[in-house]
Amino acid sequence: MSEIEDEAFKLIQSNPKGILQSELWKLLNIDSRKCSRIVKKLTDADQIERIDHKSDGVKTYLLKAKKRAIEPELLLAGGDLLPCIGCEEECSVQDCPLLMDWMYQLAIEEFSEDTS
Structure with a gap:
């Protein structure tokens, strides 16, 4: 484009x-x-x-x-679904321990892919 x-x-x-x-x-x-x-x-x-x-x-x-369908693999890290989906907690993105754990898992996966 x-x-x-x-x-x-x-x-x-x-x-x-x-x-x-x-x-x-x-x-x-x-x-x-x-x-x-x-x-x-x-x-x-x-x-x-x-x-x-x-x-x-x-x-x-x-x-x-047009709205594009989200690729499901973009919502997964370590087999875990992005915790924000369906979350009812009133937290900020910067302070959410569930999101931080998920992002940490995502970083581990990316690091593992880069070193293999």
Whole structure:
């Protein structure tokens, strides 16, 4: 993905309700034709969806990032699931002993993989 495509995708992702294509090209400081090509690439790569939209009587498109499924292995360390999933404790990330233990296990796994 090019730098401008990456920037466009991040802008779209940062707006959960979506962003109008007519606004995107202005935010990126590019012309509408170049924006259309970027949107097409992101749509073809299945990273965003493009929805017909009328804004002040003018046809445009609402762009929304598609949600990706999380890879389960990213939530595991030492066979243990990330403790924050389903946690009901009211703690801060910096002070959570369960999370610190999980992260320690993750570091051990990465170290073991690097040395083998």
